[in-house]
Amino acid sequence: MGTVLKPLAVSLLLAVFLLGTLDASEIGSDGDEKQVYIVYMGHQHQHEPSESTGGFSAAEAAHHKLLNQILDDGSSALGRIVYSYKRSINGFAARLTEQERRKLSGTEGVVSVFPSRTYQLQTTRSWDFLGFPRNARRSLPTEGEVIVGMLDTGVWPDSPSFSDDGLGPPPGRWKGACLNFTCNNKIIGARAYRQGRAGLSPVDTAGHGSHTASTVAGRVVEGVGLAGVAAGSARGGVPGARLAIYKVCWDDFCAGEDILAAFDDAIADGVDVISFSIGGKLPAPYFENAAAIGSFHAMRRGVLTSASAGNSALTGGRVGNVAPWMLSVAASSTDRRLVAKLVLGNGKTIVGASVNIFPKLEKAPLALPFNGSCQPDSLAGQSYRGKILLCPGGSNGTGPLLAGAAGTVIVNAEPDVAFVFPLPAVTITQDQFTQILAYINRTRNPVGSIHSTKATFNSDAPIVASFSSTGPNLISPGILKPDLSAPGIDILAAWTPLSPVSGNLRDNRFAAYNVISGTSMACPHATGAAAYVKSFHPGWSPAMIMSALITTATPMDPARNPGGGELVYGAGQLNPAAARDPGLVYDAREDDYVRMLCAEGYNSTQLRAVTGSDATVCPASGESGATADLNYPTMVHHAAPGKNFTVRFPRTATNVGAPGRSVYTARIVGGSGPYIRVAVAPRRLAFSRLQQKLSFTVKVSGALPDGNEFVSAAVVWSDGVRQVRSPIIVHTVDVQ
Ligand SMILES: *[C@@H]1O[C@H](CO)[C@@H](O)[C@H](O)[C@H]1NC(C)=O
Ligand SMILES: *[C@@H]1O[C@H](CO)[C@@H](O)[C@H](O)[C@H]1NC(C)=O
Numbered sequence: 001m002g003t004v005l006k007p008l009a010v011s012l013l014l015a016v017f018l019l020g021t022l023d024a025s026e027i028g029s030d031g032d033e034k035q036v037y038i039v040y041m042g043h044q045h046q047h048e049p050s051e052s053t054g055g056f057s058a059a060e061a062a063h064h065k066l067l068n069q070i071l072d073d074g075s076s077a078l079g080r081i082v083y084s085y086k087r088s089i090n091g092f093a094a095r096l097t098e099q100e101r102r103k104l105s106g107t108e109g110v111v112s113v114f115p116s117r118t119y120q121l122q123t124t125r126s127w128d129f130l131g132f133p134r135n136a137r138r139s140l141p142t143e144g145e146v147i148v149g150m151l152d153t154g155v156w157p158d159s160p161s162f163s164d165d166g167l168g169p170p171p172g173r174w175k176g177a178c179l180n181f182t183c184n185n186k187i188i189g190a191r192a193y194r195q196g197r198a199g200l201s202p203v204d205t206a207g208h209g210s211h212t213a214s215t216v217a218g219r220v221v222e223g224v225g226l227a228g229v230a231a232g233s234a235r236g237g238v239p240g241a242r243l244a245i246y247k248v249c250w251d252d253f254c255a256g257e258d259i260l261a262a263f264d265d266a267i268a269d270g271v272d273v274i275s276f277s278i279g280g281k282l283p284a285p286y287f288e289n290a291a292a293i294g295s296f297h298a299m300r301r302g303v304l305t306s307a308s309a310g311n312s313a314l315t316g317g318r319v320g321n322v323a324p325w326m327l328s329v330a331a332s333s334t335d336r337r338l339v340a341k342l343v344l345g346n347g348k349t350i351v352g353a354s355v356n357i358f359p360k361l362e363k364a365p366l367a368l369p370f371n372g373s374c375q376p377d378s379l380a381g382q383s384y385r386g387k388i389l390l391c392p393g394g395s396n397g398t399g400p401l402l403a404g405a406a407g408t409v410i411v412n413a414e415p416d417v418a419f420v421f422p423l424p425a426v427t428i429t430q431d432q433f434t435q436i437l438a439y440i441n442r443t444r445n446p447v448g449s450i451h452s453t454k455a456t457f458n459s460d461a462p463i464v465a466s467f468s469s470t471g472p473n474l475i476s477p478g479i480l481k482p483d484l485s486a487p488g489i490d491i492l493a494a495w496t497p498l499s500p501v502s503g504n505l506r507d508n509r510f511a512a513y514n515v516i517s518g519t520s521m522a523c524p525h526a527t528g529a530a531a532y533v534k535s536f537h538p539g540w541s542p543a544m545i546m547s548a549l550i551t552t553a554t555p556m557d558p559a560r561n562p563g564g565g566e567l568v569y570g571a572g573q574l575n576p577a578a579a580r581d582p583g584l585v586y587d588a589r590e591d592d593y594v595r596m597l598c599a600e601g602y603n604s605t606q607l608r609a610v611t612g613s614d615a616t617v618c619p620a621s622g623e624s625g626a627t628a629d630l631n632y633p634t635m636v637h638h639a640a641p642g643k644n645f646t647v648r649f650p651r652t653a654t655n656v657g658a659p660g661r662s663v664y665t666a667r668i669v670g671g672s673g674p675y676i677r678v679a680v681a682p683r684r685l686a687f688s689r690l691q692q693k694l695s696f697t698v699k700v701s702g703a704l705p706d707g708n709e710f711v712s713a714a715v716v717w718s719d720g721v722r723q724v725r726s727p728i729i730v731h732t733v734d735v736q
C-alpha cells in the first residue's frame with residue numbers, strides 16, 4: 001500500500017506496503033469457518049444518484065435475495081452482508097463459508113468471489129525539485145472545481161494546510177457527505193469505513209492521511225519544518241483544489257471490503273481524481289483485487305486513480321498496483337538529503353541518516369548489545385543507561401529506548417532514507433559499522449557524539465528509493481509498471497497531533513508537520529500533478545492524463561540507478577509543468593481495456609457483467625489481439641532468453657497541442673545496440689487540427705542473449721518544441 005514505509009531494519013514509521021495474510025476470519029456458531037469475501041458483480045444498473053436513506057434500495061434487495069438463495073444453514077443474508085456496493089459498483093461483501101463461496105461463484109451475474117485481503121500503508125522542496133515552482137502557471141477558477149478523493153487514514157482537519165481561507169463553496173455537482181466530521185470549503189467530504197460499521201470518525205490518528213492529502217492539495221503554509229529540519233514553506237500540487245476524505249486504513253491495516261466501499265462512494269460522490277497510497281506486496285488478478293475493480297469503475301466515469309507502487313523491493317515483493325487503467329508511482333529521492341553524524345572519540349566522523357531533532361548528544365560511551373540484537377526481548381533486563389547502543393541487526397529504536405540508552409546507532413538496509421526515531425539515532429551502513437568496531441577494539445573507553453540532523457545537497461538525485469517495489473508487472477507482463485517516479489524520500493508534509501512524530505507511543509514529541517518516506521509519499525505527488533493537468537483540461541479521460549504525465553516524465557539516469565532501468569523507475573521523474581502541455585496523448589477508453597482483457601484470457605461472459613453491456617464481445621480466439629495493442633504510452637515485450645522475436649506496437653496519438661496544425665517526427669533513442677532493432681512507421685505525423693488522431697506502428701525485433709535480462713530504448717515524437725517520449729523495454733525477467 002502506499003502506506004507508510006516499513007523498512008526492514010527500522011520497521012517503523014514509513015508507511016508500508018505489505019500484502020496482508022490476515023483475512024478477517026471468524027468461526028460461526030455452527031462451527032464453520034467464515035471469512036469476508038467480496039462478491040463482485042460488475043456494472044451497477046440501478047440508478048442511485050445519492051445515498052438511499054433508510055430502507056432497502058433495489059440493488060440491496062437483489063444482493064440479499066441472491067445470498068439468501070444459497071444460504072441453507074437457516075441464517076439470513078441480513079446477518080452476513082458487511083457492505084452492499086450499490087452506487088457505482090455492483091456487488092457485496094459478506095461473511096461466507098468456503099462452500100457458500102463455491103456456490104456463489106457459479107451464479108449468473110457474478111464476475112468473481114474472492115477473499116477480502118488486508119493491505120497496508122507504505123516541502124515541500126519536493127515540488128521545487130520537480131521544476132514546479134509555487135508561481136507555476138495555474139488555472140485558478142477550474143483548479144477550485146477539481147475534487148481529489150483520498151483513500152487513506154483520514155485527515156487532521158485543523159492543520160493550516162487544510163484552511164479554506166478564500167475558497168468558495170464546493171462545486172455544485174458535488175454529491176458527497178461529511179459524516180461524523182465538520183467539513184469546510186477545502187475538505188468538502190469525509191467518510192470512514194471499518195468492516196461495515198457506522199458512526200466512526202474520519203479524523204486521522206496515524207498521520208499518514210494528513211501527510212498525503214496535504215501533498216496533493218495542501219494550501220501554501222510558510223515557515224514550517226520539523227523542529228527546523230527541512231524548513232521552508234509547505235504546499236500541495238494543487239493548493240486550490242478540494243479534498244474528499246475516505247478513511248479506509250486503521251492503525252496500519254486497510255481491508256479490501258472497506259476499500260471497495262470507498263471507491264463505490266467516491267465515484268458516485270463525484271471526485272475527479274483518486275489518490276491511493278495503499279497496496280500489497282504482490283499484485284492480485286484484476287477482478288480479485290478491490291483497488292483494480294474500484295479504479296476500473298472510476299475510469300469508466302472519467303476518474304483517474306493514482307496509486308503507490310509499493311514498498312517491498314527489499315523483501316522480494318513486486319509492484320503492487322498494476323492495472324493499465326491506474327497510474328502506479330515509484331518513489332525517488334530529491335536533492336535534499338537529511339544526514340546525522342556520529343563523531344567518534346578519535347575525531348572520526350561517520351555520516352549517516354536520520355531525522356534527529358534532539359539536541360546534540362555529547363561523548364556518550366559506545367556499547368554493543370549483550371547478544372547482538374536490539375530487539376526489545378533480547379535486551380530485556382539489561383540496562384544501557386546513558387550509553388549509545390550499537391544495533392548491528394537493525395531496530396526501530398524501541399529496544400534501545402526501553403533499555404534506557406541515551407542514543408543508538410543502527411545498521412540499516414535502507415541507507416537512502418532518514419527515519420524519525422524516539423531517541424537520538426543515526427542509521428549507518430555495514431561498512432561504517434565495521435569502522436566503528438575497529439575503533440572500539442583499539443580503544444579502552446570508546447565514546448561517540450550524535451549530532452542533530454542537517455540537510456545537505458544531494459547532487460545525484462533523482463535516484464529511485466531502495467524500498468520502492470519494482471517491475472516487471474506480474475499480472476500483465478506487457479504493461480510497464482511502475483509508470484513513473486516521484487519524490488518519496490524524506491518528505492515534509494502535514495501531520496496529526498494524535499500521533500507522535502516517530503510513531504512510537506512512548507515518544508512524547510508531537511508536531512504539525514513531519515518527515516516520512518514511502519511510495520505512499522510519491523503517489524500524492526503524481527495525484528497532485530494529475531489534478532493540475534485536469535484543472536487545465538477538465539474533459540480529458542484518465543488515460544489522456546496518464547499519458548501526459550508519462551510521456552513528459554524526465555528520463556532518469558540508468559547508470560546512477562539500480563539495475564532494471566525502467567522496470568524500477570518507469571518512464572522517469574514526474575514533470576508536472578510539462579504534463580500540462582504534452583502535445584500528443586495516447587487515449588484509451590473502456591472498450592480498449594476490454595479488448596486487452598480479452599487478449600489476456602478473460603471471456604465475454606465475465607466482461608459483459610463487468611461492463612453491464614451485452615454489446616461487449618471478445619473477438620473469436622485467434623483474432624483476439626495482444627496486450628501490445630493497447631494504446632499505452634509505454635511499450636514492453638517479455639521475451640524468452642536467446643529466442644528471436646518481432647513484436648508490433650500499434651499506437652494512435654491524439655493531437656492536443658495548440659494551435660493544432662503541427663508536424664511531429666519520430667526519433668529513436670537507443671535501440672540500435674546489438675540486441676534489439678526498433679523501427680517506427682510512419683516517422684512523420686502531420687496534424688491539421690486539434691483532437692485529430694493519427695496512427696503509427698513501432699516494430700521491435702531482436703533477441704536477448706542468456707544473462708542479459710533487460711534492454712531499453714525510446715521513441716520520441718517532437719514538433720520541435722514538445723517531446724513526447726515512450727520508453728520501450730524488452731526483458732526476460734521471470735514473471736511466474
Ligand atoms: C518497533 O519494533 C518492535 C519490535 O520489533 C515492535 O513491537 C513495535 O511495534 C515497533 N514500533 C513501531 C512504532 O513500529
Ligand atoms: C456519528 O454521526 C451520527 C449521525 O450524525 C451520530 O448518530 C453518531 O452518534 C456519531 N458517532 C460518533 C461516534 O460521534
Ligand SMILES: *[C@@H]1O[C@H](CO)[C@@H](O)[C@H](O)[C@H]1NC(C)=O
Pocket residue numbers: 370371373377378379
Ligand atoms: C539475549 O540475552 C538475554 C539475556 O541473557 C536472553 O534472555 C535472551 O533470550 C537472549 N536473546 C537472544 C535472541 O538470544
Ligand SMILES: *[C@@H]1O[C@H](CO)[C@@H](O)[C@H](O)[C@H]1NC(C)=O
Pocket residue numbers: 434435437438441
Ligand atoms: C574486533 O575484535 C573482535 C574480537 O577480538 C574481532 O572478532 C573483530 O574481528 C574485531 N573487529 C574489527 C573490525 O577489528
Ligand SMILES: *[C@@H]1O[C@H](CO)[C@@H](O)[C@H](O)[C@H]1NC(C)=O
Pocket residue numbers: 603605606
Ligand atoms: C468464462 O470464465 C469463467 C471464469 O474463468 C468461467 O467460469 C466460465 O465458464 C467462462 N465462460 C465461458 C463461456 O467460457
Ligand SMILES: *[C@@H]1O[C@H](CO)[C@@H](O)[C@H](O)[C@H]1NC(C)=O
Pocket residue numbers: 644703
Ligand atoms: C535470429 O536472428 C539473427 C539476426 O537476424 C539471425 O542471424 C538468426 O539466424 C536468427 N535465429 C533464428 C533461430 O531464427
